[in-house]
Amino acid sequence: MIHVVLPEPLRVLARIRGEIRVTTAGPPTQRSVLDAVEARYPMLKGTIRDAATLRRRAYLRFYACEQDLSFEPPDAPLPDAVAKGAEPFQVVGAIAGG
């Protein structure tokens, strides 16, 4: 089971409490994890990735195991600790001051 942590506005939108757990058919990647998240919560389609291009939204980042994975290819395997469910895959919103 992959643990996924979403930013608060998306948890509210999808009516999720805490982190969620999804499974993927093969080794988890950014694409397969996000596909699984969107399959379970269709209202999140287009909110993490652009619906047409599937590109990560500019003000979001993907973190895991204290690494920024935002610029990794979407089909690159996620770290073993994420695949084993020991560490979460985090979707993080950009901070904004002012």
Add this chain to the structure above:
Amino acid sequence: MSGVRVLVGTHKGAFILTSDAGRARWKVSGPHLSGWDIYHMKGSPVDPDRIYASQTSSWFGQVMQRSDDGGRTWNAVGNEFKYDGVPGTHQWYDGTPHPWEFKRVWHLEPSLTERDTVYAGIEDAALFRSTDGGQNWHELAGLRGHGTGPKWSPGAGGMCLHTIVLDRSDPRRMFIAISAAGAFRTDDGGASWKPITKGLHSSYIPDPTAEVGHCVHRIAMHPSRPNTLFMQKHWDVLRTDNAGDEWHEVSGNLPTDFGFVIDVHAHEPETIYVVPITSDSLHYPPKGRLRVYRSRSGGNEWEPLSKGLPQRNCYVNVLRDAMAVDSLDECGIYFGTTGGQVYASADGGDNWKAIASHLPAVYSVEVQTLP
């Protein structure tokens, strides 16, 4: 017992204001969909408890919401807006071709006759329609496919389709307006469109009388006179009496003819309202005095309405979708400000009071007159 429901879209959520027909005491509900930009909300004339909302965010993109219980609860519906066919290009700020890219929904216009049909005006400018209550959206591509489409270019606020006016007397006729592109009309249900800009004069474009390029801010119509439209342009207030075939200016004695909103009294088709804004660079009322101007003659002769509105140190703006009217016997007029106030008049504009204050910046105001 009849009443009024005011739908307020703001920078940080949706608010719903309700009152009985007396409109003296107001209950404020919200924020709904909190933390997101709510560009626009509008209820179905067929089923007032069905309300559509455009919820958008720089972080998370576009979400569409629908309520079927008058705004108490909301459910996300479809948010995929895919341009028909190969999107092609429009003109970018530097004059180069730029691909059409969906950014957000600016305006929602529910059908006058079909509960599940709703139109959406989007940025980059295009018109979409859903016939299943917002689950699926399809472009009416004849508009963007109009020959001038590649010449459209965004203004500073983006290239948004922000106004959709439906004609109760002819379901195949529709009017739309696009920032920095102009106004268009269809007479065949959206299959084909023609620019309706004859008579417009805009000194900020190379050819002031060009077919496209005029920055139309808002168009309003009284349902009993579908051939008469009123327009607040970037500068100038105008009217047409032949469905847009030709416009003429009716700015008359306004202190400035820059502004965003324009609307028509529910029972007097020649009584119209605007909120003059100082200029295109000074987006606040002249001399810091917030005043609605009313014309009872369809334009040219205007009177200031200020009773109950701030008359000193007021530097808010009133955005294009932020004025509406109710249809009670004594017509109510409503508008919201970027300072987070919603003002209402229960007597056609003679007297005003704030019915909500300290909200986030108001983007849109719509009114439902409930049975």
